[in-house]
Amino acid sequence: MADTKIEQMSISVAKEPSMMTGAIPRKEWMDVPAVFKPGNYCYPGKKDIVEYLDKNLPGKLFGEPREWKVEEDDWKLPENWKEIIIQGMKERLDKFRSFKVFMDCCVRCGACADKCHFFLGTGDPKNMPVLRAELLRSVYRNEFSKASKILGRLAGAREMTFGVLKEWFMYFYQCTECRRCSVFCPYGIDTAEITMMARELLHLVGVNTNWILEPASNSNRTGNHLGLQPHTFAQNAEFLLDDIEEATGVKLNNLTFNRKGAEVLFIIPSADVFAEPGIYTFMGYLLLFEHIGLDYTISTYASEGGNFGSFTNNELMKKLNGKMYAEAKRLGVKWILGGECGHMWRVVHQYMDTMNGPADFMEVPKSPITGTVFENAASSKMVHISEFTADLIKHGKLKIDKSRNDHRIVTFHDSCNPARGMGLLDEPRYIIENVCNAFHEMPENTIREQTFCCGSGTGLNTGEIMDLRMRAGLPRANAVKHVHDKHGVNMLSCVCAIDRATLTSLMEYWNPGVEVCGISELVGNALIMEGEKERDSGLRFEPLAGMEG
Amino acid sequence: MKILQLLIEKEEVIVKRWLKHVLAAFSADANRFLAKQKDRFANPLGHNFSTGLTGLYRHLRSEEPGDVTEILEQLMKVRAVQAEDTPAESLAFIFALKEIIREECRKEWTSELDAEWPELAARIDRLALQAFDLYMACRERLYMVRIRELQSGNHILTDNMKCPSAMVREDMQSKKVENDAEND
Numbered sequence: 136m137a138d139t140k141i142e143q144m145s146i147s148v149a150k151e152p153s154m155m156t157g158a159i160p161r162k163e164w165m166d167v168p169a170v171f172k173p174g175n176y177c178y179p180g181k182k183d184i185v186e187y188l189d190k191n192l193p194g195k196l197f198g199e200p201r202e203w204k205v206e207e208d209d210w211k212l213p214e215n216w217k218e219i220i221i222q223g224m225k226e227r228l229d230k231f232r233s234f235k236v237f238m239d240c241c242v243r244c245g246a247c248a249d250k251c252h253f254f255l256g257t258g259d260p261k262n263m264p265v266l267r268a269e270l271l272r273s274v275y276r277n278e279f280s281k282a283s284k285i286l287g288r289l290a291g292a293r294e295m296t297f298g299v300l301k302e303w304f305m306y307f308y309q310c311t312e313c314r315r316c317s318v319f320c321p322y323g324i325d326t327a328e329i330t331m332m333a334r335e336l337l338h339l340v341g342v343n344t345n346w347i348l349e350p351a352s353n354s355n356r357t358g359n360h361l362g363l364q365p366h367t368f369a370q371n372a373e374f375l376l377d378d379i380e381e382a383t384g385v386k387l388n389n390l391t392f393n394r395k396g397a398e399v400l401f402i403i404p405s406a407d408v409f410a411e412p413g414i415y416t417f418m419g420y421l422l423l424f425e426h427i428g429l430d431y432t433i434s435t436y437a438s439e440g441g442n443f444g445s446f447t448n449n450e451l452m453k454k455l456n457g458k459m460y461a462e463a464k465r466l467g468v469k470w471i472l473g474g475e476c477g478h479m480w481r482v483v484h485q486y487m488d489t490m491n492g493p494a495d496f497m498e499v500p501k502s503p504i505t506g507t508v509f510e511n512a513a514s515s516k517m518v519h520i521s522e523f524t525a526d527l528i529k530h531g532k533l534k535i536d537k538s539r540n541d542h543r544i545v546t547f548h549d550s551c552n553p554a555r556g557m558g559l560l561d562e563p564r565y566i567i568e569n570v571c572n573a574f575h576e577m578p579e580n581t582i583r584e585q586t587f588c589c590g591s592g593t594g595l596n597t598g599e600i601m602d603l604r605m606r607a608g609l610p611r612a613n614a615v616k617h618v619h620d621k622h623g624v625n626m627l628s629c630v631c632a633i634d635r636a637t638l639t640s641l642m643e644y645w646n647p648g649v650e651v652c653g654i655s656e657l658v659g660n661a662l663i664m665e666g667e668k669e670r671d672s673g674l675r676f677e678p679l680a681g682m683e684g
Numbered sequence: 685m686k687i688l689q690l691l692i693e694k695e696e697v698i699v700k701r702w703l704k705h706v707l708a709a710f711s712a713d714a715n716r717f718l719a720k721q722k723d724r725f726a727n728p729l730g731h732n733f734s735t736g737l738t739g740l741y742r743h744l745r746s747e748e749p750g751d752v753t754e755i756l757e758q759l760m761k762v763r764a765v766q767a768e769d770t771p772a773e774s775l776a777f778i779f780a781l782k783e784i785i786r787e788e789c790r791k792e793w794t795s796e797l798d799a800e801w802p803e804l805a806a807r808i809d810r811l812a813l814q815a816f817d818l819y820m821a822c823r824e825r826l827y828m829v830r831i832r833e834l835q836s837g838n839h840i841l842t843d844n845m846k847c848p849s850a851m852v853r854e855d856m857q858s859k860k861v862e863n864d865a866e867n868d
Contacts, residue, residue: 249717255728257766258714410836578725598830605765605826613728640829644822645761 198341384668
């Protein structure tokens with residue numbers, strides 16, 4: 136258990152310049168200002184994007200659309216911004232019981248203090264989860280506890296000021312809502328939900344980031360982050376059929392879009408149809424479905440599993456998520472199968488059922504191949520591709536040649552949301568062990584429930600904070616380096632689209648020579664397809680072991 | 685060389701002080717954690733600093749120093765993204781070793797060591813030069829990572845991908861430009 140107590144922190148937060156803010160803190164933490172410099176903040180939301188969201192979601196949830204600059208002292212906030220924040224806090228304390236409990240029940244034991252990858256990578260005390268939450272709690276105490284208001288700083292209370300707002304914007308965007316700290320909290324405080332609330336409040340006064348708002352508004356308009364229109368989305372996916380044919384010799388005819396009456400609706404993170412290395416994961420999905428003859432279809436409307444709305448507020452999260460059930464109903468499918476995505480699964484597993492359910496127009500998911508009934512998804516009606524694949528393997532329904540992954544020495548990164556958000560720990564490992572000969576785990580305190588975040592989740596995967604991302608990803612990269620040095624690991628597998636994009640960058644910087652893939656790519660490589668040619672390359676057209684010449 | 689022998693004897697105390705010097709850049713609480721937590725996976729920063737500095741020190745005090753690139757590069761990777769320091773601030777810790785050695789060896793210092801000192805100082809300087817190259821290589825790698833992300837990112841699709849409505853719009857716009865030019 137960590138030895139840092141909040142009392143100590145409040146006195147001795149820092150005597151030297153903060154690694155993150157550059158400020159020279161010779162004062163208590165409340166007096167240390169957040170200083171924005173290029174590289175330590177995300178660009179704010181564009182005016183037209185905020186206007187669009189404001190128009191499409193009632194309630195003035197995104198503040199006043201305007202041009203503003205983070206480094207300037209005038210953020211062009213509404214005159215009554217403090218009132219808006221305090222009122223917003225009050226409404227949320229009434230609405231979300233968990234928020235109230237989390238504000239009250241922390242005893243500052245410090246168990247979480249050294250568990251955050253941002254703290255471990257930056258050494259900035261305000262990235263200790265307890266202190267990050269204190270940024271919000273201090274205002275809560277001042278406004279909602281009479282005793283604390285009277286005692287003021289003695290009770291850890293302080294007024295909401297512009298300086299506090301800046302601090303919130305800095306540090307609640309140095310939290311990826313990965314929930315590693317929550318694993319160690321004796322009270323089970325879900326720090327991710329504290330960050331969610333803080334970000335909601337910031338949005339109310341128009342303090343936001345474009346990297347989150349633009350994909351969210353694109354999703355609202357066309358159904359996916361990039362704003363790909365239906366025909367472009369379909370073309371991209373169909374284009375990959377040619378690659379599959381070239382790599383395997385098999386021409387697939389099973390890819391359909393918006394087909395009514397299909398048994399299964401398949402929803403993926405949209406990056407899987409356009410961005411490397413996600414496209415190889417997508418090729419793996421399609422090969423698997425062909426292999427077992429699954430009756431499935433993909434929607435061009437619900438063409439995004441990811442939900443950037445969940446990084447803004449409950450209302451937008453709910454709206455973006457709503458298209459999944461809406462499309463399942465319109466197409467008349469029996470159940471939904473979901474691809475390898477991270478925060479999609481947090482939203483699906485923890486919020487969808489109560490937000491947009493009950494989905495009683497569907498059936499309890501049942502594998503048409505093995506007959507397995509997925510009781511765990513009896514209510515949400517949505518099954519994870521890894522659960523589905525593991526079940527197929529368990530029942531011996533897949534013809535597999537493991538040696539086709541012999542050019543890969545694999546490790547597995549537990550993506551935060553599937554691991555801690557839904558408990559998906561063993562299925563991916565079971566699959567890897569059945570399709571690969573060389574699999575090595577990273578150290579125990581860096582995997583499963585204790586997995587380290589990629590450092591770029593919750594909409595922090597933007598280029599302008601690359602230094603910060605590399606710092607935050609150090610704990611993960613450090614563990615990968617260990618298995619790379621010890622076992623020659625050259626493939627970091629995962630089950631998240633943001634991971635596939637951001638871990639690739641992380642590896643390029645920290646561990647060159649380690650590539651990143653989805654589990655389904657490994658499955659696709661290993662599947663023995665009917666009518667296939669002699670396979671000499673994998674799905675990325677890389678030579679298989681023994682075929683290098 | 686006598687001085688190398690002395691450095692071997694003093695390794696523990698000098699490396700410890702050197703590490704303390706590096707960690708002093710962090711806040712008091714972080715500093716305490718970084719120095720104390722010995723699990724290399726629970727404390728990647730502290731681990732990288734302590735193994736890196738030990739490796740560099742052993743390189744400097746060896747009779748026949750081998751290739752130190754790997755150790756130095758790992759340390760520079762950390763330094764190059766660790767703080768918003770200037771390059772000088774990031775590399776200053778190498779020069780600080782000179783002072784630390786002189787102070788820690790003050791009691792044992794002899795005129796013979798005085799004669800040997802310039803060679804050791806030159807070794808430290810060479811290490812600093814190599815560190816500068818590696819630091820820059822890390823910064824450049826970081827920019828390359830960013831460029832690669834941009835190239836594979838959404839602007840490729842949104843800017844280059846032609847959807848029918850965009851093509852019609854562009855077509856209309858170019859016709860308008862032509863017409864305007866003719867009218868002028």
